[in-house]
Amino acid sequence: MRACIPDKDLKDCKDCKDTEVFLSLQSLLSFGSLLSRVLASAFLLCVLLATHPPAHAAPPDLFVDRAADWGLAFTYASGRTGELYFPEIMGGGAALFDYDNDGDLDVFVVQGHSLKPGATVGPEGRGRLFRNDLITPQGRNAVPRFVDVTEASGIRATGYGMGVATGDYDNDGRTDLYVANFGSNQLWHNEGDGKFTDATAKTGTDDPRWSAGAAFADLDRDGWLDLFVLNYVDFSVQNNVRCYAPSSRRDYCGPQAFPPVTSRLLRNRGNGTFEDVSLKSGIGRKAGPGLGVVAADLDGNGWPDLFVANDGSPSFLWLNQKDFTFKEDGLLAGVAVNAAGKPEAGMGIALGDCDGDGDDDLLITHLTGETNTLYLSQGGGLFEDATARSGLGAPSLPYTGFGTAWLDFDNDGWLDLAAFNGAVNLNGAQWAKGDLFPYAQPDQLFRNQGGGHFVAVGPEAGVAFRTPRVSRGAAFGDVDNDGDTDILVVDTDSPVRLLVNESGSRNSWLGLRLVGKPVGARVEVRRKGSLSLWRRAATDGSYASASDPRVLVGLGASSEVMEVRVLWPDGIVEIFPPPPLRAYTTLVRGTGKAPETRP
Amino acid sequence: MGKLGMAVLLLAVRFPDLSGLESAVADQIAEMQRLLDHQGAGAAAYGDLGQVYLAYGFNDAATDCFREAAAMDARDWRWPYLLGAAQQAAGRLDEAVTAFGQALGLAPDSTAGYVHLGEIRLLQGRLDEAEAALRKALVPATAAASHSLLGQVALARRDFRAAAEHLEAALAAVPEASRLHVPLAMAYRGLGDRARAEEQLGKAGAVGLRAPDPLLDGVAALRVGERVAMMRGRVAAQAGRYQDAIQEFRRALAARPESVEARVNLGSVLALTGDRTGAMDSLREALRLDPANATAHFNLGSLLADGGSPEEARPHLEAAVAARPEDAEARRLLAKILRDAGRLPAALEHYRRAVELAPGDEAARLGEAETLVRLGRYAEARTRLDEALGQMPGSGLLSHAQARLLAACPDPSVRDGERALKLALSVWQARPAAPHAETVALALAELGRCDEAAIWQRTARERAQIEAPARLGDLDRALARYEKGAPCRP
Numbered sequence A: 001m002r003a004c005i006p007d008k009d010l011k012d013c014k015d016c017k018d019t020e021v022f023l024s025l026q027s028l029l030s031f032g033s034l035l036s037r038v039l040a041s042a043f044l045l046c047v048l049l050a051t052h053p054p055a056h057a058a059p060p061d062l063f064v065d066r067a068a069d070w071g072l073a074f075t076y077a078s079g080r081t082g083e084l085y086f087p088e089i090m091g092g093g094a095a096l097f098d099y100d101n102d103g104d105l106d107v108f109v110v111q112g113h114s115l116k117p118g119a120t121v122g123p124e125g126r127g128r129l130f131r132n133d134l135i136t137p138q139g140r141n142a143v144p145r146f147v148d149v150t151e152a153s154g155i156r157a158t159g160y161g162m163g164v165a166t167g168d169y170d171n172d173g174r175t176d177l178y179v180a181n182f183g184s185n186q187l188w189h190n191e192g193d194g195k196f197t198d199a200t201a202k203t204g205t206d207d208p209r210w211s212a213g214a215a216f217a218d219l220d221r222d223g224w225l226d227l228f229v230l231n232y233v234d235f236s237v238q239n240n241v242r243c244y245a246p247s248s249r250r251d252y253c254g255p256q257a258f259p260p261v262t263s264r265l266l267r268n269r270g271n272g273t274f275e276d277v278s279l280k281s282g283i284g285r286k287a288g289p290g291l292g293v294v295a296a297d298l299d300g301n302g303w304p305d306l307f308v309a310n311d312g313s314p315s316f317l318w319l320n321q322k323d324f325t326f327k328e329d330g331l332l333a334g335v336a337v338n339a340a341g342k343p344e345a346g347m348g349i350a351l352g353d354c355d356g357d358g359d360d361d362l363l364i365t366h367l368t369g370e371t372n373t374l375y376l377s378q379g380g381g382l383f384e385d386a387t388a389r390s391g392l393g394a395p396s397l398p399y400t401g402f403g404t405a406w407l408d409f410d411n412d413g414w415l416d417l418a419a420f421n422g423a424v425n426l427n428g429a430q431w432a433k434g435d436l437f438p439y440a441q442p443d444q445l446f447r448n449q450g451g452g453h454f455v456a457v458g459p460e461a462g463v464a465f466r467t468p469r470v471s472r473g474a475a476f477g478d479v480d481n482d483g484d485t486d487i488l489v490v491d492t493d494s495p496v497r498l499l500v501n502e503s504g505s506r507n508s509w510l511g512l513r514l515v516g517k518p519v520g521a522r523v524e525v526r527r528k529g530s531l532s533l534w535r536r537a538a539t540d541g542s543y544a545s546a547s548d549p550r551v552l553v554g555l556g557a558s559s560e561v562m563e564v565r566v567l568w569p570d571g572i573v574e575i576f577p578p579p580p581l582r583a584y585t586t587l588v589r590g591t592g593k594a595p596e597t598r599p
Numbered sequence B: 001m002g003k004l005g006m007a008v009l010l011l012a013v014r015f016p017d018l019s020g021l022e023s024a025v026a027d028q029i030a031e032m033q034r035l036l037d038h039q040g041a042g043a044a045a046y047g048d049l050g051q052v053y054l055a056y057g058f059n060d061a062a063t064d065c066f067r068e069a070a071a072m073d074a075r076d077w078r079w080p081y082l083l084g085a086a087q088q089a090a091g092r093l094d095e096a097v098t099a100f101g102q103a104l105g106l107a108p109d110s111t112a113g114y115v116h117l118g119e120i121r122l123l124q125g126r127l128d129e130a131e132a133a134l135r136k137a138l139v140p141a142t143a144a145a146s147h148s149l150l151g152q153v154a155l156a157r158r159d160f161r162a163a164a165e166h167l168e169a170a171l172a173a174v175p176e177a178s179r180l181h182v183p184l185a186m187a188y189r190g191l192g193d194r195a196r197a198e199e200q201l202g203k204a205g206a207v208g209l210r211a212p213d214p215l216l217d218g219v220a221a222l223r224v225g226e227r228v229a230m231m232r233g234r235v236a237a238q239a240g241r242y243q244d245a246i247q248e249f250r251r252a253l254a255a256r257p258e259s260v261e262a263r264v265n266l267g268s269v270l271a272l273t274g275d276r277t278g279a280m281d282s283l284r285e286a287l288r289l290d291p292a293n294a295t296a297h298f299n300l301g302s303l304l305a306d307g308g309s310p311e312e313a314r315p316h317l318e319a320a321v322a323a324r325p326e327d328a329e330a331r332r333l334l335a336k337i338l339r340d341a342g343r344l345p346a347a348l349e350h351y352r353r354a355v356e357l358a359p360g361d362e363a364a365r366l367g368e369a370e371t372l373v374r375l376g377r378y379a380e381a382r383t384r385l386d387e388a389l390g391q392m393p394g395s396g397l398l399s400h401a402q403a404r405l406l407a408a409c410p411d412p413s414v415r416d417g418e419r420a421l422k423l424a425l426s427v428w429q430a431r432p433a434a435p436h437a438e439t440v441a442l443a444l445a446e447l448g449r450c451d452e453a454a455i456w457q458r459t460a461r462e463r464a465q466i467e468a469p470a471r472l473g474d475l476d477r478a479l480a481r482y483e484k485g486a487p488c489r490p
Helices: A022-027 A032-051 A428-432 B002-012 B023-039 B043-055 B059-072 B078-089 B093-106 B111-123 B127-136 B143-156 B160-173 B178-190 B194-203 B214-220 B226-238 B242-255 B260-272 B276-289 B294-306 B310-323 B328-340 B344-357 B362-374 B378-391 B396-408 B417-430 B434-446 B450-467 B469-484
Strands: A063-065 A094-097 A106-109 A128-132 A146-148 A160-167 A176-182 A186-190 A196-198 A211-217 A226-231 A264-268 A274-276 A290-296 A305-310 A316-320 A326-328 A349-352 A361-364 A373-379 A382-385 A401-407 A416-421 A444-448 A454-456 A471-477 A486-491 A497-501 A508-515 A521-527 A533-537 A551-556 A561-567 A573-576 A584-588
Touching: A094 A160, A094 A471, A094 A486, A160 A226, A176 A226, A211 A290, A226 A290, A290 A349, A305 A349, A349 A401, A349 A533, A382 B178, A401 A486, A416 A471, A416 A486, A508 A521, A508 A561, A521 A551, A533 A551, B023 B043, B023 B226, B043 B059, B043 B078, B043 B214, B059 B078, B078 B093, B078 B111, B078 B214, B093 B111, B111 B127, B111 B143, B111 B214, B127 B143, B143 B160, B143 B178, B160 B178, B178 B194, B226 B242, B226 B260, B242 B260, B260 B276, B260 B294, B276 B294, B294 B310, B294 B328, B310 B328, B328 B344, B328 B362, B344 B362, B362 B378, B362 B396, B378 B396, B396 B417, B396 B434, B417 B434, B434 B450, B434 B469, B450 B469
Parallel strands: A160 A211, A401 A471, A508 A584
Antiparallel strands: A063 A497, A094 A106, A106 A128, A128 A146, A160 A176, A176 A186, A176 A211, A186 A196, A211 A226, A226 A264, A264 A274, A290 A305, A305 A316, A316 A326, A349 A361, A361 A373, A373 A382, A401 A416, A416 A444, A444 A454, A471 A486, A486 A497, A508 A551, A521 A533, A521 A561, A561 A573
């Protein structure tokens, strides 16, 4: 009996299993008053400034959007039809990856289009590849210049794009591209001459369902990247339903309106093809509305596990049993639900050592009315919800977070956090003002004050953070190779933003490019007189996006590095001498020193 | 006076845009706005309007109203209290704290306000202030909610002992608050008691706990219209409060009698309460209004099939499949009806498609294999079961089916006694039951090990006396064959 699955559903029933009916009102916030207060105070400030000139100039913005200046002209089109098709509110993402191996980060952005039956998809409805031609004028900092090379590359990403993953699945030294769509996915093989070919059928990597993203990881440690395809819910244009906000106004549906689906696990056979091991591995036996995924050794047994953030349902922690089967243990691990025992609307994931204790901590972005939730690793695969004491909870309540990552934006040696926001519930105040897409929210930057205690960065984060947009995917990486982390943000129906970090490279840093199956490696930077810094070499996490695989380590005041240890994904540890500061150094597997073994 | 009053009001309150609202809701809000004018814009009028706004999530307009009301009547605790609630709903936590503080200054007995304060301070990570507020709410009406939040405060401090005590106290007061088993499990885990942690997780559910709050409960009750009733009904149904759900879905129907979704949901919940007749009536009425409604067809089809009316069920399931060709569950149910009616090729087609759509659906896999057996396509059945077991090696259902086929297939070339025995033993070890012992016996008989088969058959017989007495005759006949000795193959 299919009980209580209405043909038409209610959006505000986000926590349908909850008896706390009234609290569901929190899911519809109105920002009109906030905005008017901001405007009013801005006006007041102008008056004051006119009569009393400031003693000090305002600090410059920490991040500045330079997408247009640098040639990154692209707008993610949701293809809004007025029918409020669910995918229209969920996409999309981007990748920062060096497809031409020239040492700088190129860009791929997925694209949406109209889902109206019969609508055709023209070139503007396809994902785009931008090559970064980094220009280094004499005596000046390098400046990226992006060139749209989609047509020449052969990439025809015609699906309704949601997310993207990057990885060299055939070990030919070139990064390939997996595009996750609402509908069939595509694996684009990098041919090495600037061209890509569609290898989906040949490799057996398609999934016709709604995929929100994917992650490459060597789950059996055989040296070949396997592929996890993250699936969401069973929505189709034909089974669209009508959902309503608490005000009774029609709105986009939430995930509860549709059955969740299982994700897919594809094992790399090492011959250019993949085997679907979803059921055999256990992954395909538990459906969930997945929106975020990371692959990392979360229980410290040396084998990569999978963490999946589910939207409005308990998250999954798939623990690797070392035989290509996985056991889901999120509840006992403490990462399935929040400290109150409540599932939240998991979207983006940040994984990294935010408290400096040597293990990786999880931050999940969530829906308005829920906090972004921090799970601190206690070692051995156990986590604790530390949101309350971290300072990350309350400031995130009014926002719906998507793209996110730990990044040391000021290179002080502590991982900070960026969260890119955009509502999925209609904002009444924006609606009243005639906004055609009233879902915009400002983005957020949090500074780590040390030990995993955070404060929100104020206006100095930059106008690019303050201006409300409907943000979704975000990819993180050093686009101009100047030693600090920049951010590529995909906003729904707005031009992409490239938030260039104007502050971080003032502190010392070192950059590491790992060669030799680096995905999932961990790096320990041992410093004299200071705690070690642990960083991941990974592209996954965030939302629907793939980030810079290089490791960028801000050193803060303790820049005397004694050695760098690399823990490769297959458990091998190598020690490398201190690399030069303020530069990227390539560390090739097999060229480091083995750690001394003591009796 | 009317125009002047409205002018004053316009300065004070940002009216929300009512376009796009359900007409009953828009009418209610518009009427309240008009009443405010007639009442002369006193504190109560602002407060009443604010409550309606709050009920529908117009938090900014509600904030304006409660602020006005509080300014007009500074002695009435309700207005700062509701202002606090509106600010909290909007995520403006510091403003909410100030407002709740004012309300509690006027009405210290409104202990639900301390629970709100504690909750907000916990969110802000101000744990000492959270604890101080929550301790003031440790009175009978709000003690359970207060304990649950104090448990979370203690967890945030990593004081696992205190956390366990508070959460145990909350659960003792409200055992159905199943969500609390999770933080309690975390407390036991923190204390190093993994077994108790796992025991708690086994009890975890989705029902939360909040303090009784008459004022805010009254706000929620202000909501009218079909959609609100639908939402409440769905929440109640998913929390297992079926009678409440039925009441809400009936309210939705009263608001809009032609609401198909209300009738479908009402039918679903009535079925869950055991009222099959009422459920079927509601679903039939839904189909009268919307003959193509796939969910109504599916639910009615399921009920009819389950109630022993497969021929009546079939057209409904066919309609459900036609409307949603990707619905694996509907296909599986339809396939079963067709198979039981002897329409084996049609059944097989639906089972095949169900398996394609949901490869992890054991029942569909099993149904497909059983249909192949009934068609005499034994080797194919074996192959399909092998494929299924390759993907789901731990499936007891499929292992048992394959063991039976390998032990006793009418086509001896399909049999494989050794493998049948291995599979049957693994099933028995996982779940000792009469049919599983019988399958071990069958496998042993296939291998010619008749004495052992007889021993297992006796075990099956013993268990069947309790589990399935009707099967004793069949079991005895097979036992007699085994006891005669070789050849004893089925």
